[in-house]
Amino acid sequence: MTRRPVLLAVPVLAAAVLAGAATAAPAVPRAAVAPPLTCEAGVPSPDGRVFPEPAVAPGWLRLVDFACGLAELEEQFPDRVQVTTTGTSAEGHPVYDVLLTDETVKTPKKKLLVVSSIHGDEIGAREGAARAMEDLLDERFLADEPWVEQVLDRYVIHFLFPNPDGWVEGDVAGSEGAGLSWTRGNSGERDLNRNFPVQGWIDAANGTLQEPESQGITKNLLQGKDWYLGTDNHGQLHDTYAAAGLQIVGQFDYQKSETLARFADGITESMAEYPVLQQMHAVGTAINGDVGPYHWGTLYDMLGYSASGSLIDYYNTASTTDGYGFATELTLGKTVAGNTAAWDPVRAQVWVDSIRAINFEMFRQAVDVKRFTFPVGTRTAYVFDPEVVTSKDGEGYEREEGEDLPQQPYSVSRMRFFTDLNKYASQRLTAVRVPEVLTGKRKLGDFQTVVLADDAMPEKGSRSAWVKALEDFVSRGGNLVVTDAAAPVLAELGLVGEGDVEMTEKYVGYVDFGDRGLKLNAGLRGVASQTYDTVPIGYQFGQVTAPNWTVAQEAWEAGGGVTAGTNGEGRTVYGEKKLGKGKVRFLGALLPQPTEEHYHPYGLQSYAVTYTGYTLLQNMLAR
Template sequence: MTDDSTQFDDAPISRRQFVRLSAATGGALALPGAAGATVTDERFGATYQYALNHTPEGYAVPTLVEFSDPSGVAAFEALDVGEAVHTTTEPTPAAYAKLTTAEARQVADLPTAETFSHSPGANPFWRLGYYPFGVFPEATRSVDFIDFDENLRGIRELESRHPDRMDAFVIGTGHGKYNYLSDRTDPREVLVVEVTNDVDDREAFEDKQKVMFSGSVHGDERAGTEACSRFIENLLRGEEPETATLLDDLALIFAYPNPDGWTARRPQYDSYGVPGATLHERGNYGGDTNRQFPIPGWIDPSHKPAEPLGTGLDGDSEPPDYVVEEVPDALDFVEHFREYENLTHGADFHGMLASEYFTQGLESHVQSTNDEHHDLAEMNRRIDDALTEEIDSWQTAGETQRALTGEFNPSVFGLSAVPEEAYDYSPSWEGIGYSGTGYMKDWMSQPEEWGCLDMTMMTMEMIYSNIAGGNVYDQARVDAQVRAYRTSIREIADHASTDVETEIETDGETLGYVTTDALTRTSDDLSFLDSDGRTVVNEEEYGTDVAASDRETVSFDVESGRHSMTVHPHAEPQGDHPVAGLADAALIAPDGEVVRDFELVSEDRVGGECCGMVTWNVTDPQAGEWTLVVANRFEAPTRLVARVSTMGTEGGGPNPDPVDAVGYQQRAYESSPFQYFEDLAGELDTDPVAYTVEEVARGEVSTDHLVVIHDDGRNDDAYLDALDTYVESGGNLVLTDTAANLLPALDSDLAAGVTADDVENRGRTYREPDRSDDENAYYVAHIGERNDDHPLLADSLDSQQLLWHIAGLGYATNKAPMTLVDREAFAATDAGVASVAGTTSGLVSAGSRTRAADDATGIHFVGSLLPPAHQREIHPFGMMSYGMTFFGHIVLMNTMGFEQVRTVDGEVVKRFGWDDFAVEVEDPLDLDFDRETDAPVYTAGQTTQQTITATTDDAGDAASDGRVADTVPDSWNVVEDYGDVAGVERLENGRQRVVFESVADGDVTYFAEAPDGLGSTGRYEFGPVEVDVDGEWRSVGGTGGTISVVGVGI
């Protein structure tokens, strides 16, 4: 019943075969009814005959032929036809092969040939119920990916063999793909499998701890399902002895969501809008299945959140009609998994394009306590250790990918086909470059009181398991993927059976924090509750074909007064090529500004969040004609589909009504970042102490450490004096978020030297409700450049940068606020020493002003950790109180010298924190530079002239000594023969350093050519200026600039 159409044998195929077959399939199947021949035979099953008649002449259809007697097998073998040939005489004489139409005719001429069936799948004889190599053969013995119906039947087979340890059942159906053969929609089953000892003892089952694995939320990312079904079989037949010993107390649950995306590969359905394209598809009928979960915080109005509690979130109402119609499988999934008790750990398996890591673990974007952070981190550490031992297998997989996929190989984009490491784990933004909303892992991880599951959960990504390359089946690669995910299942199950606890040792020291009601957000604050206004959501889809290695544009109009806009450029199969393209993209506003851009290839990956591309959110979009530019990076055509959703409020104030936007009423909530400190109660030797601004002003602070996350009281002299007294008397003051605005107001020697002009509030602050969200805000709050030797970053991973998760706090992407301090001003303390732990955009985002280089007390600063919730975007399912990442938690604990001690089953496995506080002194430099750019916008290939002028004496001295440089995007060509360029250095962060000759007057000039490739359109950051101080390059804050490039012909 499937069409494995394009290509793929049971052994690795050549690149020539791959390109030939993929081109043939896509070209002939572009329209319904396209056929290489018309063949009819009463022995041909209906689906098989349809496949023959709706594929090109040379296309090989997976075929099962049953014969009347064994002589038919010999006669078939004598024909020497077909690919991936397998024959059997048990339980009936039969042969499997991939046959072209002409070959099928030859076989049909055999008098003993009785029936012909379309038979896609891993096991060539699954339709016969014959499993000589296992129900789900190992990938090296399989002829293709596991088929949807093959999986259903195989799971039922295993259940019949092991009824005391396995239960399988259907929890619902998807919307279904339209069947061109039967002229109807085919809803298919959402399957769940439970594996444990005495599975039918439901009372005992309810009490057991449960671990869950989801294999196919994205239908074109096959590695998860391939691993899950094989793991189930191996476990039941005794080949996973370590996991089997856990099943008295542990139940494993396997879910197979998104049947639409899985079944899209069959010839009677369309895939990506192309009937008979025979490709697995990413999402379900309603779009991306992994954006449809009802999480607290920001919900993109273009998504379709599946909340079974109904429009009123009360359990008595029905979900919105469009949700019931379009995403029934997501609804059924949410409803079913809410019924489980003691569901504690799990993973949602995915696939990605190219990466320097073979497998990546992506942490959930949730509100996590200290223990929850460490539970997830320990689970990832175990997986990392186990997968690293599999080094040979994942390197082999990379080599296989290079041989198979030719122009789809990541080496074309400058990345090695062979991953550099087995595993990495991080939040999504750090790992694969994006953040978003509606993810399964986030819904399963959030607390139960928000309708979530409170699990230790993550997404796992597998390299080369994606639509790019046409879902090519290769035994070696799929085998490595299966083994990696089976190892992950094994480690997660074992980890779940352990007891992970983490204490925070303070050495008797105490923690206080300053509260304010100004950071509290409640659902009662929302303007639509007292308004007769109306929220309007408009969705449109625009499309154009993009030739190989070409550029195209799509234009669309946006009305005035729109609250927000979501733009999702999506590349789909087109023309004579049945794979989704990969592209660079840029979004240009009516005034010509490039407001969003996406570069396909980064330093360590290829692709973005969906089929290699990205989703953009724009607040208060300009009225007028917008332009989307896409540059195809493949030597093959693709189809660009741009989904544009705009939302506006008509007379309803700044807050859109979620009932109008997505069909759900607002869940009541109260959100306060101070919940973080309340959750630390019981974790420290002494519970944190809350102080009001007034109590601080009265001198009532008695704790060793005081954390301030806001600038309330900035005009209260008594409060400021009390903070000065606290620091001068030996207290340790920690300022985060907008509390940095207090630095200029403090008189303590450790605070001196920072003026109000030295503090930059990027993005909207809690005191500026009317300020544009996009004004200098960040995609996410992060430390850009780390000083790994600084004690504030002690025991964090080198890759960790993200400080807090945005979506659960109501922030859309590009809306994250940070408060940053000029680096030179920060270093200019009149007492003690200043040291920088990290910078963002050349400004200090983490640093310390301490009494001495070996004294941990004084004033510490972190630019963003605990912002208040952001209520401007729709958030019908409530709001988190805080979203601090594990990295942010480590940094904050390090500001106070607290040590986190992780134990597993009572044994200490890891300590987090610095042993001895020691910093390198950041000597202040009286440096300032101006940047002059000859134009703000350039066309592709045009040359910019950059002039850097010293505006202080020390800056002039630095320039005249030849110790000044500028930093430039790597894609720009610096013209070294002109200007004051002494040399150009390539940096590891994907940029280049332009070093200048000595210039007596303190001015330096250079020229750089804009990129001229298809992906040139976009915004480029120049700077900051750097100065060489004792052999170390130090950036000068406030010296950067942005240049826009618009491709020729736009």
């Protein structure tokens, strides 16, 4: 597919752009806080655009400027743009939802989502979105590109600007209610990106759905299952890359997980279309350093924390819109105590072009959908656990003061992971049950691999007979995969001592990878360490609650065991060890059963395996 970049005018050394918290060029005072020139009657824009390129723009966009520019675009392109709102903000400003589509094409269309600057002081996303919309509409830029025509024929793109209050707070003048410093939250100081009703652990202090912005978005926009790809674009403090991609984690089947990983990988190529970002790549190559236009991983991999109540998490939830959402962070993009009085065109160009690259790649992939197959290299069985975690049994969480949201029903199990995986597996994984094996109705020897996920023996029977059946299976050449709380069986099989196995709690499911040349570590992508997330399956982040099972590394490696990854503290969390003619492969953090131990008013999800977790499972199922 031919790609034509929007031509830019600001070459800049990446080293200067990314040097500490200072901007790449001295701040330029904004003359009289001027509006976009096209909004002054009879005065042309310096580059002929409604939203000028940062190189020639008079300054940061104020909300009043943006509204004026939207009116211009709607007037110029009435069949392709519709300016709507999802409601009003806490301070009464419109929450813009700008729709781009070819309205002359009347066939049913799916939807794409671009969220910009839900944190009002992370201004780069809205600066980029304004220019990106214009690029898609105007034939002088990209409107006549085949992929643009296709995406507008087949989709309705929703450009959402959810936090006008935080925006106006730094507008200084012109906008109604203008203040002196952009703010993260709305006028009520609420972080809107913690305000959505996600399944999993909820922090009651976040005031879920108590703000008009989140109420309007959930009621008037995020309805139905006709959504596909989406981006949620933010700003962070200093990074040596122009942008960081964050793969959000939830109950993502393999198709969704790989679709988002493909999107993340594609952004790297898309970034290369823009001169200002090409130079960052050149600097990184020249110094062989950790510098460049883009890198990606999970939220925890990239920023070291998780979150609950975010808009993009809600967008991704299978039981709501079931979208395919991804988040990004622009470097130097969190403007602390900033406002429109200080204008930095160089930094703005980096942001604008990063947003173009990210979202244009999403649109290209939306018209080039791929189906993915999870490779299963052996005849594989998984030991089925009939236990279900449900709100129906009355054994759920005992609420504390202030946790008063109505409880939504749920019925979840980690076994759902295998059901979903079979939709995309190259050969089907077969469920086997302990009683079937113990009574001889099912033979483990019919399979090459057997998976024990989180429980070595989930149903009643003779423990010694079950362990003997597992040992015989491996000794005769089988591949036994042991995950999570099934780890004590490693001692019962004689691979380590009983005292060598323990559960440690961490922030998320975590592996500190060793030699990436090992077959068990093949195919690792992005910044890889997180194997499962906590919030969707009920664990509380901010506290160390995620179960990670480990074995003493020295004991594991005695007799030839291989450690492919540790817990970062000298204990094996991932590896393999021979037993007879076969082998046992172990991953202590992948697929724990959801927990009811924390506040979860909107229910729970069944699993939250990351793209790295999928990769490791694929490697463990290989010959």
